[in-house]
Amino acid sequence: MVTSGILVCNMNYENPKIAEVAALLKERFNELQQKSDILKAPELKALYADIPLLDPSERSSFGQQINQLKNELTEMAKAANEASEVVESIDVTAPFDINTRLDQLPKLFSTELGGRHPLMTELDEILDIFYRMGFEAVESRQIDNEYYMFDSLNFPKDHPARDEYDTFITEDGYIAPAHTSVMQNRVLKSGKDQLEQGKPIAVVVPGRTFRNEDLDARHEHTFYQLEGVYVGKGVTVGNLIATLKEFMKAYYKRDVEIKTQPFYFPFTEPSFEFAISCPFCDKVGCSVCGEGWIELLGCGMIHPNVLKEAGIDPNVYTGFAWGVGFMRMAMIKYGIEDIRHFESAKLDFLRQFK
Ligand SMILES: [Zn+2]
Numbered sequence: 534m535v536t537s538g539i540l541v542c543n544m545n546y547e548n549p550k551i552a553e554v555a556a557l558l559k560e561r562f563n564e565l566q567q568k569s570d571i572l573k574a575p576e577l578k579a580l581y582a583d584i585p586l587l588d589p590s591e592r593s594s595f596g597q598q599i600n601q602l603k604n605e606l607t608e609m610a611k612a613a614n615e616a617s618e619v620v621e622s623i624d625v626t627a628p629f630d631i632n633t634r635l636d637q638l639p640k641l642f643s644t645e646l647g648g649r650h651p652l653m654t655e656l657d658e659i660l661d662i663f664y665r666m667g668f669e670a671v672e673s674r675q676i677d678n679e680y681y682m683f684d685s686l687n688f689p690k691d692h693p694a695r696d697e698y699d700t701f702i703t704e705d706g707y708i709a710p711a712h713t714s715v716m717q718n719r720v721l722k723s724g725k726d727q728l729e730q731g732k733p734i735a736v737v738v739p740g741r742t743f744r745n746e747d748l749d750a751r752h753e754h755t756f757y758q759l760e761g762v763y764v765g766k767g768v769t770v771g772n773l774i775a776t777l778k779e780f781m782k783a784y785y786k787r788d789v790e791i792k793t794q795p796f797y798f799p800f801t802e803p804s805f806e807f808a809i810s811c812p813f814c815d816k817v818g819c820s821v822c823g824e825g826w827i828e829l830l831g832c833g834m835i836h837p838n839v840l841k842e843a844g845i846d847p848n849v850y851t852g853f854a855w856g857v858g859f860m861r862m863a864m865i866k867y868g869i870e871d872i873r874h875f876e877s878a879k880l881d882f883l884r885q886f887k
Contacts, residue, residue, distance in 0.1 A: 551598045554580060558606060568610040577603065648887035652757060652875055655863045656739055659759060662783045663737045666776065668761070671720060673713045673740020682708045685718035686800035687838040694799055699745040709743040712856055713760035714800060716740070717835075720762050721843035728850060733765030739859070750871040759859050764835065764845065764852030770803070773832060773853035777807060781829075785812040785866065792826060801833025801854060812865070821865055829865075830857035 546552040554576045562571045580599045584592055660670050683695050698711040708715075716738045724734035738760035746752040763776065774791060781789045790810035798804040808826045810816050816825035832855030837847035860872055869875075874882045 546598050546602065548595060548598050550583070551580060551595070551602060555602050555605075558602075559609075562606070562609060568613040571606050571610060572603065577606075648883065650875075650883065651867075651886035652860065652863060654886065655859060655866075656757070656759075659780075659784065659859055659862075660737065660739065662780055663761070665783075666735075666779065668735045668737045668763075671716060671736050671738050673716050673738050673742075673758075673760070674710060675741055676703075677708050677710050677715045679706065679708060681715040681718055682710060682712075685839070685842050686714055687836045687842070688799045692799070701743050701745055710740065711744050712742055713738045713740040713758040714854070714856060716760060717762055717800065717839065717854060718843050721764065721840065721845055724764070725844055728764060728845065733768070734762060734852065736762050738762070748873065750873070753860070753872050753876065755876055756858055756872070757860050758856050761832075761855045761857075762835070762852065763854075764840070764850050766850060768834075768851045768853060770834060770853070773834065773855070776853075777830070777832065777855060781809050784862065785809075787812055790816070793832075796831060796833075798831060798833060800836050800839050801831075802836045804831065804833035806830075807832050807855070821868060827865060829862065830855050832856070 546555050557576060558571055558574055561574070562568065565571060577599075580602075584596055584599075587595055663670070682698075682700065684690075688695055700711045701709040703709075720736045720738065721734065724736065728734055740758060740760070741755060742758050743755055746754050748754065761776075763772070774793065778789070778791050781791070789812055792808045792810075793805040794808075796804045796806045806828055807830045808828045811819060811822035811825050811827055813819055813821050814825065818824050821827070832853065835852045835854050840847040840850065840852070860875055863869065864872060
């Protein structure tokens with residue numbers, strides 16, 4: 534962008550001749566490419582040449598007014614120069630030479646500033662809540678192997694539970710993680726030392742996950758999860774429920790009731806499905822929740838075999854873990870009806886979150 538360089542004349546000149554030249558030069562100034570050229574104007578020089586012709590009593594005031602005009606023009610040139618330096622930026626993607634004269638540039642399409650993807654904004658907010666609760670964040674991976682996806686998480690070999698995940702597998706046998714739990718073994722191993730020094734492991738793991746799903750309004754092949762892992766001495770189901778309840782309250786910015794019911798995951802024992810009371814209708818039932826409750830995540834106490842696999846003694850330490858799809862959390866928060874919007878690159882959808 535370039536400013537027009539139009540500046541308003543503020544000074545008044547008593548002498549009518551100087552006033553006339555001032556008005557003329559200021560008009561010309563706006564059209565000049567090189568603004569400092571205004572100081573070389575012949576009309577300005579001509580004014581100086583007038584001084585000796587004047588009555589001596591008028592000379593001093595006349596001379597002062599010319600200097601005043603010259604100073605004003607100098608200031609204008611300086612200001613215009615600075616303004617053009619500040620606002621002129623280079624678009625490296627522009628299909629023309631950056632040295633092209635500004636008035637010869639091709640006309641560009643109109644543009645507007647973009648915004649962050651709503652999921653990343655939500656993730657920042659979610660992580661902020663967990664930072665305040667003393668958790669650290671570790672990023673998950675987008676390619677992994679069978680050991681971290683299944684073996685390290687107490688999935689028996691050839692167990693049907695492995696098939697339920699509908700994982701994408703490369704020809705070389707690598708796996709696109711179907712849950713952020715692929716990081717559990719790594720997080721536990723790397724936190725083992727601090728655990729022995731009396732400091733609990735408290736880590737959340739945001740990541741992109743993949744499943745070979747049939748796509749519909751609630752299922753995507755690519756989605757986002759947040760894993761949580763907490764291990765220490767004397768950690769109980771009570772700690773698990775209190776942690777998640779505090780998080781839900783902070784995220785939805787209101788008190789929520791929670792409900793758990795038994796479930797099965799190979800890597801937690803006991804395992805639960807975790808539901809919250811609908812933050813919109815107080816359990817009366819609405820279009821978001823159906824009948825007042827929203828099932829949000831799976832969680833449980835980390836299975837002793839998973840701790841053992843990471844070199845942690847399950848007789849000394851216990852812990853809990855959960856995995857939550859934070860796309861779903863955001864959908865509930867904003868009343869988004871179709872999960873596929875997030876990865877659709879639909880501008881109409883994305884602009885609502887700017
Ligand atoms: Zn509701």
